[in-house]
Amino acid sequence: MAVKKITKIGVMTSGGDSPGMNAAIRAVVRTGNYYGLEVFGIVRGYQGLIDDDIYKMDNKSVANIIQRGGTILKTARCKEFFEYEGRKKAYENLKKRGINGLVIIGGDGSFRGGKRFHEEFDIPSVGIPGTIDRDIVGTEFTIGFDTAVNTAVEAIDKIRDTMDAHDRMFIIEVMGRDAGFIALHSGIATGAENILIPERKTDIQDMIASLKEKEKRKKLVNLIVVAEGDEFGGAEGVNKIIKEHLPEMDTRICVLGHIQRGGSPTCIDRVIASRMGYHAVECLINGTFNIMIGIKENRINHTPLEKAAKLKTRVSDEWMKIVKILAS
Ligand code: ADP
Numbered sequence: 668m669a670v671k672k673i674t675k676i677g678v679m680t681s682g683g684d685s686p687g688m689n690a691a692i693r694a695v696v697r698t699g700n701y702y703g704l705e706v707f708g709i710v711r712g713y714q715g716l717i718d719d720d721i722y723k724m725d726n727k728s729v730a731n732i733i734q735r736g737g738t739i740l741k742t743a744r745c746k747e748f749f750e751y752e753g754r755k756k757a758y759e760n761l762k763k764r765g766i767n768g769l770v771i772i773g774g775d776g777s778f779r780g781g782k783r784f785h786e787e788f789d790i791p792s793v794g795i796p797g798t799i800d801r802d803i804v805g806t807e808f809t810i811g812f813d814t815a816v817n818t819a820v821e822a823i824d825k826i827r828d829t830m831d832a833h834d835r836m837f838i839i840e841v842m843g844r845d846a847g848f849i850a851l852h853s854g855i856a857t858g859a860e861n862i863l864i865p866e867r868k869t870d871i872q873d874m875i876a877s878l879k880e881k882e883k884r885k886k887l888v889n890l891i892v893v894a895e896g897d898e899f900g901g902a903e904g905v906n907k908i909i910k911e912h913l914p915e916m917d918t919r920i921c922v923l924g925h926i927q928r929g930g931s932p933t934c935i936d937r938v939i940a941s942r943m944g945y946h947a948v949e950c951l952i953n954g955t956f957n958i959m960i961g962i963k964e965n966r967i968n969h970t971p972l973e974k975a976a977k978l979k980t981r982v983s984d985e986w987m988k989i990v991k992i993l994a995s
Contacts, residue, residue, distance in 0.1 A: 681773035707766055709721050713753075841927065843896060855989065860994040891905060
């Protein structure tokens with residue numbers, strides 16, 4: 668089959684934002700221009716596609732953004748795109764400009780939308796994983812995870828100073844939706860005594876027993892890092908359980924929240940975003956599409972868009988053993 672010649676491409680950020688998306692946009696625009704393609708920015712993801720909020724981008728449009736968090740193209744969730752009529756409108760807007768390739772920077776939801784769109788209207792699409800949760804099949808990196816986890820570490824380190832001064836227990840909730848990678852990594856990096864993640868059932872009796880034992884030997888400083896999607900319902904839920912068993916314990920809660928999504932992306936996020944953006948354009952030009960660009964063992968990896976779903980992993984016993992031994 669002859670490869671359809673791509674001449675004009677659209678780039679968008681969709682779904683949840685993550686730091687490093689701008690670096691990916693920059694890479695797509697500059698690589699596209701390098702290869703003589705016209706590149707269009709689509710504002711607010713699928714919403715902008717439907718609303719015809721689309722503008723031409725050149726190398727200057729992406730100057731001085733590699734270090735900025737958020738996304739210059741803005742992002743959104745778009746109900747209308749779930750409906751055929753919405754997707755048809757989106758297609759008409761691409762068609763009238765002659766845009767015949769799409770780069771979708773987003774999460775698994777955005778890829779599901781892209782796959783449907785491609786099936787119905789045959790617009791070649793390539794996905795780039797942008798999510799702080801790092802929970803997408805086919806890649807060991809997602810844009811934003813490294814920045815988010817470093818932001819969490821910085822914040823937890825600060826909390827540890829005051830926690831230590833007061834001999835207090837802190838329960839810190841980090842993001843990740845139903846994935847525990849931010850909690851696991853930031854917890855290990857800050858020496859958390861307990862890390863509670865959705866991927867593992869927590870033996871609460873065991874945790875209480877160890878807290879009691881620590882209380883006995885006057886180790887009063889305890890840091891618990893809990894993922895927002897944990898079985899107990901985040902920091903509030905964990906605190907409630909601890910208070911039921913240890914009413915005298917001086918505990919504090921801190922929900923880190925949206926600071927984890929913002930800020931200047933780390934070097935790792937900028938580099939992976941740049942590599943992924945470059946490869947996304949190369950793929951469109953070479954006729955490899957309906958895939959997501961990932962990185963595995965430091966090599967670019969392609970996953971069909973329909974398989975680029977949420978990653979459900981087991982966190983091995985060894986990880987939890989490391990947490991336990993190092994925090995004793
Ligand atoms: P993320 O990409 O971060 O996982 P969402 O799951 O909210 O975020 O998806 C982003 C957008 O992708 C949705 O608001 C919707 O417009 C589109 N989308 C998601 N799933 C589908 C689907 N099954 N069909 C059509 N569009 C979809």
